[in-house]
Amino acid sequence: MNGNAMKTAAGYAAGLIFGLGLAISGMTDPARVLGFLDVAGAWDPTLMFVLGGAVVTTFIGYRLVFKRSAPLLGGVFQLPTKKELDGKLLGGAALFGIGWGLSGYCPGPAIASIGGVSLPLAAMLVTMVLGWFAAKRLG
Numbered sequence: 001m002n003g004n005a006m007k008t009a010a011g012y013a014a015g016l017i018f019g020l021g022l023a024i025s026g027m028t029d030p031a032r033v034l035g036f037l038d039v040a041g042a043w044d045p046t047l048m049f050v051l052g053g054a055v056v057t058t059f060i061g062y063r064l065v066f067k068r069s070a071p072l073l074g075g076v077f078q079l080p081t082k083k084e085l086d087g088k089l090l091g092g093a094a095l096f097g098i099g100w101g102l103s104g105y106c107p108g109p110a111i112a113s114i115g116g117v118s119l120p121l122a123a124m125l126v127t128m129v130l131g132w133f134a135a136k137r138l139g
Contacts, residue, residue: 007073019112025050028113030104030120037101092135099127 001009026032027050035044071077100106103124105113110124 003073010073018108022109022112028109030109033100033104033106033109088138095131099124099131 022028026046032044032046035042036047038044065071066077096106103110103120105121105124107128110121110128113121114125
């Protein structure tokens with residue numbers, strides 16, 4: 001297998017593992033996410049444990065990966081260089097949070113849920129794609 005095929009296969013494998021993790025943890029269910037956001041009502045702490053597991057995994061993973069001089073399937077690590085917060089970043093984060101809170105979906109679980117598409121999911125996916133196009137134009 002050549003380098004590009006290996007990168008593609010690794011990307012698909014990572015996506016499959018991520019999607020399975022979302023499905024197994026119940027994070028493809030928007031009611032569970034909305035239950036987490038309902039701190040004054042029937043609060044569901046499940047998402048906190050999933051996020052905590054992700055933070056621990058990332059913390060350990062980054063320390064192991066950055067001990068290497070280069071990634072396994074690439075020439076150099078591609079890390080962001082911008083360090084300051086600006087209006088675009090804060091505005092995008094706010095829009096993401098509002099959309100997540102209104103729909104109960106963020107992009108990963110939404111795409112993992114496509115097999116059981118519903119009207120709210122379809123609406124979220126359409127507005128997500130429209131947001132991508134709007135962001136490109138505002139660039």
